[in-house]
Amino acid sequence: MIDVERGEYVNNVVILIEHGKIIQVGSGLAIPAGATLIDLKEATLIPGLIDVHTHLLSRSQKIGSQNQNYILQLTTKSNEYRVLEGAANAKAILEAGFTAVRDLGSEGSGYADVALRDGIYAGLVEGPRMEVAARAIAATGGYFPYRLSPQMADLPRGAQLITGNDEARRAVREQIYNGADVIKVYADFLDVASPNTTNFNHPTLTVDEMRTIVEEAHKGGHRVAAHATTREGARNAVEAGVDSIEHGTAVDHETLVLMAKRGVYLVPTSAAQFGSLETSKGLERDRLDLRFEAFRQELADARQLHVKIATGYDASDADKQGKNANELLMLLKLGFTPQEVLRSATTVGAELMGMREMIGSLEAGKLADLIAVEGDPLHDVAALLHVSFVMKGGVTATR
Numbered sequence: 601m602i603d604v605e606r607g608e609y610v611n612n613v614v615i616l617i618e619h620g621k622i623i624q625v626g627s628g629l630a631i632p633a634g635a636t637l638i639d640l641k642e643a644t645l646i647p648g649l650i651d652v653h654t655h656l657l658s659r660s661q662k663i664g665s666q667n668q669n670y671i672l673q674l675t676t677k678s679n680e681y682r683v684l685e686g687a688a689n690a691k692a693i694l695e696a697g698f699t700a701v702r703d704l705g706s707e708g709s710g711y712a713d714v715a716l717r718d719g720i721y722a723g724l725v726e727g728p729r730m731e732v733a734a735r736a737i738a739a740t741g742g743y744f745p746y747r748l749s750p751q752m753a754d755l756p757r758g759a760q761l762i763t764g765n766d767e768a769r770r771a772v773r774e775q776i777y778n779g780a781d782v783i784k785v786y787a788d789f790l791d792v793a794s795p796n797t798t799n800f801n802h803p804t805l806t807v808d809e810m811r812t813i814v815e816e817a818h819k820g821g822h823r824v825a826a827h828a829t830t831r832e833g834a835r836n837a838v839e840a841g842v843d844s845i846e847h848g849t850a851v852d853h854e855t856l857v858l859m860a861k862r863g864v865y866l867v868p869t870s871a872a873q874f875g876s877l878e879t880s881k882g883l884e885r886d887r888l889d890l891r892f893e894a895f896r897q898e899l900a901d902a903r904q905l906h907v908k909i910a911t912g913y914d915a916s917d918a919d920k921q922g923k924n925a926n927e928l929l930m931l932l933k934l935g936f937t938p939q940e941v942l943r944s945a946t947t948v949g950a951e952l953m954g955m956r957e958m959i960g961s962l963e964a965g966k967l968a969d970l971i972a973v974e975g976d977p978l979h980d981v982a983a984l985l986h987v988s989f990v991m992k993g994g995v996t997a998t999r
């Protein structure tokens with residue numbers, strides 16, 4: 601077993617589990633009479649992995665542009681169907697070794713993520729522990745789908761769109777009432793309005809709107825996650841008091857300092873940004889290389905400042921669901937050590953979910969969420985791509 605916090609091995613480990621909880625962990629412990637024995641032989645045990653930025657309710661196909669794919673998913677699938685897709689995605693991610701996720705937005709399927717979370721909790725379908733953000737909140741016109749005909753005003757949107765403090769407050773209250781655990785906001789987004797303008801990322805929600813959202817969410821102990829891919833968007837969100845910056849591809853040093861001071865987490869979703877690095881060519885490749893290097897430096901700065909970094913794969917396409925461990929490999933390429941990767945995907949993720957007392961490490965008193973891999977992820981993170989055993993709450997996941 602790897603003790604991810606200390607980066608140490610425990611050999612010949614025995615974990616005693618009762619009623620879904622770990623009651624004792626140690627080397628060579630005696631096995632009580634009458635216990636069910638699961639012998640994992642030479643495998644390496646680690647805590648169940650945690651992905652804090654997923655979209656289990658999204659399974660879009662790659663047909664056209666991202667916006668076109670988004671519109672297609674919204675217009676051709678019922679929410680009922682999307683819950684079924686979510687159930688398949690949930691099983692896939694659990695089998696891949698992720699026993700807990702924070703699902704940051706149902707992408708136009710309303711409260712389907714609440715239904716999936718509750719269905720998993722009730723044991724109706726197999727999947728990870730879920731914290732869900734439900735509809736998410738964006739500024740009016742500030743999220744997918746773009747350029748819909750004005751006659752299509754009633755079509756579902758990818759997020760609950762708001763303008764002003766009253767709508768911001770109402771959206772948070774509604775979403776929490778309907779079952780959201782966490783509130784997701786879009787601090788900035790792409791503008792695709794007119795062919796006469798260049799599309800560029802820019803801040804959308806105001807600091808004031810986000811402050812209202814944070815105030816309303818924090819009242820009931822709900823955290824706020826902010827999508828931010830611009831310098832100003834990230835700074836606005838941190839100023840407003842959010843708990844995590846998602847993507848964070850352009851966070852400046854000043855904002856990182858503030859994040860470290862306030863304990864704001866960073867969730868880089870680096871595979872989603874740089875997954876195409878190996879396959880891209882020409883000018884596109886040059887641009888990606890520059891952005892990658894800038895991000896590597898930003899993350900080095902963040903790590904030096906002790907900004908807490910948790911891992912999220914941001915899967916929303918059919919071909920990405922269940923491949924979440926790819927994010928861990930991308931973080932390695934960005935300069936993380938294997939132990940940093942392991943901690944980001946276990947203890948830090950658990951902390952961001954507010955579940956550190958229950959999950960994230962293998963100790964007496966914690967829930968029995970654990971996985972086994974062949975090989976040693978403390979030296980070879982790629983071992984996490986081949987998970988051989990998954991247990992959540994003392995129950996072995998079926999295949």
Ligand SMILES: [Zn+2]
Nearest residue numbers: 653655704914
């Ligand atoms: Zn996302």
